[in-house]
Amino acid sequence: MQAWQVHQNGEPSEAMRLEEVQQPTPGDGQVLLKVRAANINFPDVLMCRGHYQVRPPLPFTPGVEICGETEDGRRVIANPALPYGGFAEYAVADAAGLLPAPESLDDAETAALHIGYQTGWFGLHRRAHLEAGETLLVHAAAGGVGSAAVQLGKAAGATVIGVVGGADKAVVARELGCDVVIDRRTEDVVAAVKEATGGRGADVIYDPVGGDAYTQSTKVVAFEGRIVVVGFASGTIPSPSLNHALVKNYSILGLHWGLYATKNPKLILHCHEQLTDLAARGVIKPLVSERVPLSGAAAAVQRVADGVTTGRVTILPSLEDTSSENGAAA
Template structure:
C-alpha cells in the first residue's frame, strides 16, 4: 500500500515521503480500516517537526484522525464488523495518511450517518476538544459571551459551532478576510480580523464593557495577553494549546484582582482517566450533527497525493477551515 512517512524530523514539505509500505494486519482488539478521509491537524505539523507530546519511532506515518471502512477485525473485537464506517484515532506509527491503517477498538466510534466521509473524519479531535472545553471545563451557559481565538481553524471552528449550539453569543478572532468570511459562515455573532483590528476594545464594546465570559485559546502569546484585558468578572480562560509559538507566563496576581479562572485542557488525558466521558461526548456530538446544529465545514478536499503540501500550508497558517485528504 501507499503511505506518507517521515524518516527524519523537519518541516512537512521536506520530510514527508509518499512511498510503498507494508500492509498492516489487525492484531487482538484492533480494526484494519481502509482510509476514506483524513483531515489535516496541527499535531501532524508538530509530529513532523518532532515537537508533539507523542514521539513515534521513525519512520512513521502522521495523521491523527480519520473516517474509515472496517476491512477486518482482530481477535476479541465485538463492537464493529467488516463494512462498518468508523471515525477516531489510528495507531501511530501508522497514522491516517495511508491507504490502510490500524485502530484500537476502544479508539473507534461509529461515524454519524448524517455526515459524509470528509465531514465525519473532522468530527472527532476538534469537536471533542471544544466540547470538553466548553461543557466540562468552563461550563459555558446560554446567554454568555464566548471569545474564540483562531476561530477559522480546526478546533476553533468547532468551538464556534458548539458555542452557538449552547446558546452563547460568539466572538471569533481570525487572521485575514478569507478566514473572517469562513467564520461568519460558521455562525459567529461578531468576527474580528486581528490583522486589521485590536480585538480587546471590540470585545469590550460588544459586551457593553463586561468582557467575555469564556475565552477559548488555542493560540497563546498575544492572544492570551489580550484576553486577560477583556475577560469578564468570574470569566474563564481555557488553554487549549500554543499554535502562536509562545507559551504565556500568566501573572496570577492579575487573575486574583480581576477574579477570573485560568483552566487547562489536555483532551487526550481523558483516554487514561475517564474514557467513558469520551463516549458520552461522541453521543452528544452525533446527536447535534443529526439535528443540523453542527457540521464540519470542509474548505478543501484534496487527494492523498497532496498531503505534504496541505500539512505544510496548515503549519504556515495559510489554510482556511478544515482541509481533508480523500484517498
C-alpha cells in the same frame, strides 16, 4: 500500499515522502482499517517537526484522525495507532476506541468531527461550563479547532465573538455564525471586545493560539470569566501572572482532551453521542475547506502549518488526482 513516511523531522513539505510500504499488521486489541478520509490536525505538523509530546519512532506515518472502514464494512471514526497513521491507504487503531460514524455526515466531515469537536465540547462544557446567554470569545475562529468551538458555542445559546487573521477568514467566521467578528490584523482586539460587550468582557475565552492571543484574553475576560487554554498554535507558550487572575477574579483552565481516554473514557463516548445528535439536527457541521487526494497530503499539511487554511483540510485516498485541480477538489 501507499503511505506518507517521515524518516527525518522537519517541515511537512520536506519531511513527508509518499512511499510504497507493507500493509500494517494489527497488534493485540487492534483492527485494520481502510482509510476513507484523514483529517489534518496541527499535532500532525508538530510530529513532523519532532515538537509534539508524542514522538513516534522514525519512520512513521502521520495522521491522527480518520474516518475508516472495518473489514466487515462498518464506517467508523478512529485515532490511528502510531506509527501507522492515517495518511495512507490503510491504518491500524485500537478496537476499543472505535466510534460509529454519523450517518448525517460524509467521510470528510466525519473525519473532521472527532478531535476538534470533542476538544470544543470538553473545553466549553466540561471545563468552562458555558451557559446560555453568556459571551464566548474564540481565537482563530475560522480555523479547524476554532470553527468547531464557534458552532458548539452557538448551539449552547452563547453570543460568540470570533477573532481571525485576515478579511477572508472574517468572511468564514461570519458564515459560521459568529455574532461579532474581529480581524486582529486591522483592529485592536481588546478595544473591539470591550466595545462589543459594553466593557464587561467575555465570560468564556477559548484559546488554541497562546502568545499574544492569551495576553489579549487576560485584558478582556469578564468578572468570574474562564480562559480555556487549548493549545499554542502561535508557537509561544505564555506564562500567566497569577496575581492578575487573583485581582480580576477569573479562572485559567487547561484542557488536555487526550487524558480522558485513560482517565474517563466513558465521557468520550457520551460526548460523541451528543455530537452525533447535534450533527443529525444540522446544528453542527464540520467546515471542510479542502478535500485533497493522497498525493497532495504533504503540501496540504504544510498549508496547515503555515496557517493559511480555514476550517479543515481532509485527505481522501480514493479521490482522483488531476493536475487541473492542483491536487485539491471542491
